[in-house]
Amino acid sequence: MMSESKDKTLQKQEGSGNIVVLYTMVAQGCIECGRCRKACRFLQANGMPRGFAEEALAGRPDLRGVFACSLCGLCTSVCPQDIDPAAMFAEMRREAVRRGQGRFRRHRGLISYERWGGSPLLSWYGLPTGCDTVFFPGCSLAGTRPRRILQLYEHLERTIPALGVVLDCCTKPSHSLGRTRHSADVFGELVRALQADGVRNVLVACPSCYTMWRDYGGKITVRTLYEDLAGRDIGGPAQYPATVTVHDPCSVRNETHIHEAVRKLIAARGLQVEEMPHHGTTTVCCGEGGAAGCLAPQFADNWGRIREQEAAGRRIITYCAGCVHLLGRRTTVSHVLDLFFDPDKTLADQVRVARPPLTWLHRFLLKGKLRRRLKPAIIGRRGADGRVRMK
Numbered sequence: 001m002m003s004e005s006k007d008k009t010l011q012k013q014e015g016s017g018n019i020v021v022l023y024t025m026v027a028q029g030c031i032e033c034g035r036c037r038k039a040c041r042f043l044q045a046n047g048m049p050r051g052f053a054e055e056a057l058a059g060r061p062d063l064r065g066v067f068a069c070s071l072c073g074l075c076t077s078v079c080p081q082d083i084d085p086a087a088m089f090a091e092m093r094r095e096a097v098r099r100g101q102g103r104f105r106r107h108r109g110l111i112s113y114e115r116w117g118g119s120p121l122l123s124w125y126g127l128p129t130g131c132d133t134v135f136f137p138g139c140s141l142a143g144t145r146p147r148r149i150l151q152l153y154e155h156l157e158r159t160i161p162a163l164g165v166v167l168d169c170c171t172k173p174s175h176s177l178g179r180t181r182h183s184a185d186v187f188g189e190l191v192r193a194l195q196a197d198g199v200r201n202v203l204v205a206c207p208s209c210y211t212m213w214r215d216y217g218g219k220i221t222v223r224t225l226y227e228d229l230a231g232r233d234i235g236g237p238a239q240y241p242a243t244v245t246v247h248d249p250c251s252v253r254n255e256t257h258i259h260e261a262v263r264k265l266i267a268a269r270g271l272q273v274e275e276m277p278h279h280g281t282t283t284v285c286c287g288e289g290g291a292a293g294c295l296a297p298q299f300a301d302n303w304g305r306i307r308e309q310e311a312a313g314r315r316i317i318t319y320c321a322g323c324v325h326l327l328g329r330r331t332t333v334s335h336v337l338d339l340f341f342d343p344d345k346t347l348a349d350q351v352r353v354a355r356p357p358l359t360w361l362h363r364f365l366l367k368g369k370l371r372r373r374l375k376p377a378i379i380g381r382r383g384a385d386g387r388v389r390m391k
């Protein structure tokens with residue numbers, strides 16, 4: 001079931017050799033300057049990265065404790081020593097799983113959500129004749145905003161006539177929870193099936209999906225649809241002289257090309273962007289990262305508090321449906337796709353976004369709508385054994 005090329009990287013991570021290298025790099029390189037700790041509530045409660053590494057090298061790794069880290073990467077971004085504590089914490093989670101210490105009851109809901117996303121009921125692959133590019137909307141957008149998926153398809157197919165669509169889960173939750181082998185098997189199967197049918201490019205909406213395709217997508221090239229949309233004649237109304245701010249999802253903190261594309265889409269509607277202190281490469285997590293909120297809501301919630309304070313009453317525009325949901329509990333947040341397609345309702349807070357259990361129904365019904373719209377030559381879905389079958 002394993003695909004080739006980059007999925008081998010995921011398999012390599014199954015060995016324990018990586019982790020000793022990471023511990024050693026952090027233990028030797030960290031000068032305990034405190035910059036990362038100042039930025040992060042998890043580190044304030046648990047000590048600096050060097051302490052984690054030294055304890056681990058002494059045979060006392062806190063493998064369960066690191067599941068309270070959001071894996072947001074801010075520590076890595078602010079480190080003057082070019083150390084990557086976030087990579088060490090992610091690897092510690094994998095080590096926990098390898099040693100059978102990575103199971104938590106509170107992760108069950110997330111694992112189940114992922115499993116349903118890649119189930120025979122909700123997965124669907126539609127490839128028109130000559131298709132070499134697919135749109136991969138991800139689980140969250142498909143459930144909360146199915147109409148946007150159809151609008152996006154119509155918009156994109158103007159310049160990509162044989163555009164396909166794939167509804168499936170990228171398995172980022174498993175990847176974040178250290179379940180690397182599972183993630184490699186399931187995502188690798190998706191990549192293998194698309195490569196075998198001639199797909200070479202994927203357009204994604206979700207930043208988490210982007211990182212999975214970027215890191216493990218084999219020969220398939222990934223791009224966000226924000227870059228695609230920003231590169232076209234955007235058109236539409238541009239008469240909204242309001243001021244907004246932008247939340248960059250932490251999973252794409254280093255992808256400046258995506259940050260720029262989103263700001264271009266916002267500017268195209270006439271809106272002025274005022275940046276928050278944490279943006280771009282130093283953005284903060286929304287609170288959802290690494291599923292830390294399942295085990296340590298006090299740390300995860302702190303990121304949301306920072307965002308609320310920094311937004312200071314301005315509308316936040318972001319490009320992750322999960323971030324919209326989390327931050328929307330605290331302050332006014334809009335998805336850039338809502339702004340792009342429906343600026344009047346978005347700026348009047350009249351966009352209707354589905355919530356569970358309706359999101360499940362939407363995802364199921366979306367398959368039929370796409371099938372009628374695409375009339376695909378090749379249709380696929382996952383079987384109960386996890387394999388993708390195309391015919």
Ligand code: SF4
Pocket residue numbers: 036039040041042043069070071072073074075076085086089
């Ligand atoms: S929560 Fe973010 S900043 Fe804090 S240790 Fe984890 S990855 Fe680093």
Ligand code: SF4
Pocket residue numbers: 029030031032033034035036037048049050075078079080081083085
């Ligand atoms: S920012 Fe870097 S050097 Fe400073 S305490 Fe954190 S890991 Fe160590």
